[in-house]
Each structure stands twice: as structure tokens, then as C-alpha cells.
Amino acid sequence: IAGITQAPTSQILAAGRRMTLRCTQDMRHNAMYWYRQDLGLGLRLIHYSNTAGTTGKGEVPDGYSVSRANTDDFPLTLASAVPSQTSVYFCASSDSGLQGDTGELFFGEGSRLTVL
Amino acid sequence: GQNIDQPTEMTATEGAIVQINCTYQTSGFNGLFWYQQHAGEAPTFLSYNVLDGLEEKGRFSSFLSRSKGYSYLLLKELQMKDSASYLCAVLNSNYQLIWGAGTKLIIKP
Numbered sequence: 001i002a003g004i005t006q007a008p009t010s011q012i013l014a015a016g017r018r019m020t021l022r023c024t025q026d027m028r029h030n031a032m033y034w035y036r037q038d039l040g041l042g043l044r045l046i047h048y049s050n051t052a053g054t055t056g057k058g059e060v061p062d063g064y065s066v067s068r069a070n071t072d073d074f075p076l077t078l079a080s081a082v083p084s085q086t087s088v089y090f091c092a093s094s095d096s097g098l099q100g101d102t103g104e105l106f107f108g109e110g111s112r113l114t115v116l
Numbered sequence: 117g118q119n120i121d122q123p124t125e126m127t128a129t130e131g132a133i134v135q136i137n138c139t140y141q142t143s144g145f146n147g148l149f150w151y152q153q154h155a156g157e158a159p160t161f162l163s164y165n166v167l168d169g170l171e172e173k174g175r176f177s178s179f180l181s182r183s184k185g186y187s188y189l190l191l192k193e194l195q196m197k198d199s200a201s202y203l204c205a206v207l208n209s210n211y212q213l214i215w216g217a218g219t220k221l222i223i224k225p
Contacts, residue, residue, distance in 0.1 A: 041217055042120060042218070043159075043203070043215040090159070104149070105151075105161065105213075107158035108158060110157075
């Protein structure tokens with residue numbers, strides 16, 4: 001089934017540890033995004049990539065890094081996890097980039113991360 | 117600042133009609149989206165409005181008034197499977213998506 005795959009689905013992590021959330025899409029979409037979703041708040045953009053080889057900072061980028069070596073993969077890394085990074089993380093893609101984008105976003109199923 | 121306001125929670129009866137409102141204040145406007153998100157699942161696209169007026173898609177309709185900074189999502193003939201959160205998001209002049217916190221809709225038999 002075409003779409004976006006995220007891994008892991010759920011993870012408990014000790015503070016200070018490094019963690020990479022994986023995201024792969026098979027729709028050949030140019031743009032990919034990482035959001036975090038916290039109770040009572042709207043989705044917040046962490047980082048984005050309009051096309052392979054480029055990345056940009058979103059609303060809440062501190063403590064996170066991304067890379068976009070190819071069209072399909074967009075991993076999110078927490079270099080040294082802190083409890084405030086406990087959240088549900090969603091990877092998403094769209095057919096065009098943020099600039100001029102009016103297309104729908106396709107979301108992965110989410111990765112629930114708990115930092116203790 | 118930029119903000120999207122939606123009611124936190126609404127309750128409706130199976131078979132009835134419900135209207136979920138969304139008001140926004142953003143730096144510019146390039147369109148408004150509605151997404152549906154079932155508990156524990158990913159958001160899925162419902163509708164997109166960029167011009168004033170009503171867009172109908174089956175049991176769901178979305179309305180936009182740019183002059184009032186206002187949109188609503190209308191759900192007709194409610195079914196139990198419509199129990200979900202409904203997210204309003206606005207694309208601002210910098211093509212940034214600003215998201216509301218979502219409205220949790222509870223359907224009762």
C-alpha cells in the first residue's frame with residue numbers, strides 16, 4: 001500500500017540519549033515535513049524539506065535535526081533527548097513544497113515518543 | 117501573533133447535523149484546510165477552501181468567509197464513525213500552515 005511509513009511506532013527513551021525517527025514515502029512527493037502534536041496544541045512544524053538535498057527550519061526546530069539524502073527518506077534525529085520532547089511525531093509529505101503549496105498533506109501513522 | 121480558534125469539544129447525535137467553527141488571524145491568507153483525525157491515527161485531508169463560499173463533498177461541506185476570518189465544517193447525517201478530531205489549518209502569506217488545536221467531536225447514538 002502506497003503511503004508514508006514511520007518507525008518506530010512507539011519508543012520510551014532515557015533523557016540524554018540520541019534517537020532517530022525514520023520516515024519513508026513511496027509516492028515520489030517532493031516535499032516532506034516533520035510535525036509534533038501535543039495535547040491542547042495544534043500541530044507544530046519542526047523541520048521541512050521542499051526537495052531532496054534541501055531542508056528548512058519550522059516553528060520548533062531546536063533540539064532536532066533532519067536530512068534529505070533522497071526523495072523517499074526524511075529521518076528526524078534528537079541528538080540528546082529531553083523530557084519536553086515527549087510527544088507524538090508525524091511525518092508528512094505533499095506533492096509540492098511549502099512555497100506555492102496548495103496540496104493536501106499525507107501523514108504517516110505517527111511515532112509516540114516518551115522521554116524519561 | 118497568528119492563531120486559529122476552534123471549540124475544544126462538541127457532542128452531537130447520530131443522524132443529526134453539526135457545524136464546527138474555525139476563526140483565524142494570520143499574516144495573510146492562501147487557503148484553509150480541514151483534516152479529520154481519529155484517535156491514535158494520522159490526520160487525513162477533508163477539504164480545501166481558498167475562495168469565499170461553500171464547498172460540498174458528500175456528507176461534508178466547508179464554508180469560508182475571508183473578510184470575517186471564518187470557516188466552518190458542516191457534517192450531515194452523522195455516523196458513529198464521524199467521532200474524531202477535526203483540525204482547521206490556514207496557509208498564510210509565507211505559505212506556512214498554521215494549525216488549530218482541533219475540535220473533538222463525540223457522536224452519541
